[in-house]
Amino acid sequence: MGPAPAGAQVRGAAGEPEVMEPALEGTGKKGKKGSSKKRTVAGSPGEGLLQPVKLSRAELYKEPTNEELNRLRETESLFHSSLLRLQVEELLKEVRLSEKKKERIDAFLREVNQRIMRIPSTPETELTDQAWLPAGVQVPLHQVPYAVKGCFRFLPPAQVTVVGSYLLGTCIRPDVNVDVALTMPREILQDKDGLNQRYFRKRALYLAHLAHHLAQDPLFGSVHFSYTNGCHLKPSLLLRPHGKDERLVTVRLHPCPPPDFFRPCRLLPSKNNVRSAWYRGQSPPGNGSPEPPTPHYNTWVLQDTALESHMQLLSTVLGSALGLKDGVALLKIWLRQRELDKGLGGFSGFLVSMLVAFLVSTRKIHTTMSGYQVLRSVLQFLATTDLTVNGISLCLSSDPSLPALADFHQAFPVVFLDSSGRLNLCADVTASTYHQVQHEARLSMVLLDSKADDGFQLLLMTPKPMIRAFDHVLHLHPLSRLQAACHRLKLWPELQDHGGDYVSAALGPLTTLLEQGLGSRLHLLAHSRPPVSEWDISQDPPKHRDSGTLTLGLLLRPEGLTSVLELGPEADQPEAADFRQFWGSRSELRRFQDGAIREAVVWEAASMAQKRLIPHQVVTHLLALHADIQDTCVHYMGGLLDVLMQGLKEASNTKGRMVVSQGEELVLVPNVEAILEDFAILGEGLVQAVEARSERWTV
16 A cells, blocks of 8 residues: 555544544434545545455456466365464474574674684693683683693684585574584694594684683673583583563583594494593503494484585585475474474484485475375385484485495494484484384374374474373483493493493483383383583583483383283293393292293282383382482383272262152262352362473472
8 A cells, every 4th residue: 555645644644633533423324424535535535444345247257377276276185274384384484583683693704703813722731630711711621531632723614614414404483593603723623633622622722712712792692501402412502692682592602623534434333433441540451352343422423514515415415495494494493393303313303304305315205295194104104114224314425435324323323314424413313312213203104194183283383392292201310320321230331431421321221221121011111301501611511420310211012011021032042041130039930820930029919000100110129120229210100090080980889879758769960059159179180280290390
């Protein structure tokens, strides 16, 4: 609507009270005159009122264009309804960054770049001589053991590169993070920095010097340390703007080596780069046994060398394909609602982006697909493909020197190789996490195929934390008990590989132990590690036991859940010894009706409610026997509703019926009011039970 004539504007401004007043009056003569004047003034374009659009008959009944027909056809075949398409489009509008915010973020990034390049250099010192560090900053790394060879000096980065989802256009609100790679100059690195955490020590010192100078700049409202994807050997520096833009963006600085600095052959999963003599303080055995491989340690170094190459690959694949970017955004929302991208080993948005790139390279996804099509294709792939058995690779090279997929399967539970063929993108993803992703993908595909009216709400808008997704949930607290578990399970090579992170070292063996013990009772076992919160640069980095509570979720099978018997092999079979070792004192010889004498475990359960809690007995017994984790450290939540249902049953027996007179006889009939009152009590109890089960254990 264009501007109104000058006269109309003056009349509207001067007569505004008279125009609006008759609208509230009755139907008198003055009211009619006033209404007539209002219609005249309101008809002017200057009032900003919407006017009906008058279309000619030819325009009203004209044939739809090809674009409109394609849109209708696509909506019918892909979205099942126009409502679902509108919901997806509106959701994408909500999570995208506006152009104004992008301009403000770009301006902030330019300022960050200038500040970083102006930071002064430092003289060269030994890695263990850290007296040059100012008093107000701590090294964001646990330097255990402290003694390590090598020298360090600070020089401004050779290159500052924006990497990650922001540059690709796939970052989503409300938490906008921009990853910036700082390429450290070759002068501060040495040939053997890949050994014994030397590179990670230099990386942490580099960040500490950056933090000290940037914290004094008024441009930044906060300067904090954080762990990159939960990895305690790879801290990052978080920068936020000052003032009203503090929540606009978080810039994460990641120091990295030059792309071709480390020899790739030294970082294969079968190689060792953490010497036992240095880490354990003891000389290697004299029988000539090789050093244990350090696949996770090697992967963390490789990840830093491949930041720019991964960025170039994703930029080439996604490019200007808006549908692929929308699909990645929807998948990130899907993961976030299910808390599958949290903590160390989560199925992150970066992994989803690389998975989309893989499906494009294998022509299972086309660049012309819409975001909803990409979402369906990726969920279908996850639901039908088990990367714990058959890994996938983005590498197209036929170089015989590259390791095979089988070599990676021996070192990692989940395998997805990048384009170099040497880096496993899913190195930190555990088998339990991937099986949980598979399970959620299957449920999502069933939901999409059912064409339910609330499918969009359940798929992308409803949070689904672990407390809602699993039947029984248990918390292991305190986490320091897992250190004793590593000693009991003799996980020295795993501790050496994970740099002393006893939680990560014990996680895989513990889940395998419980899966074996629960057997046919268990459908899915998953774990959740809350991400470590950021900390101030003047504080020491959080310890492994400070990372929260390790939570395990059990999804149980109704078949066999209430069985009180674990049937083992016959006494004269060689497997009987393994059965006795696994179950310990619980295992005993029993003679059965068919005359067989077998090893067996019998659980105590008198009622059906106790039988449903047999997994509690299994978990506490196995953790105490094999991992030295006593039942006082296992906070088990299951069967909390049994007490409520039992109370409801008793209440119904006493007041759920009443005696009434029908004719000459007294008849016992249900008391509807009492039953409704019982249901109200049950509802209140359910709410309290859910709130209790969702309570977070504090360290």
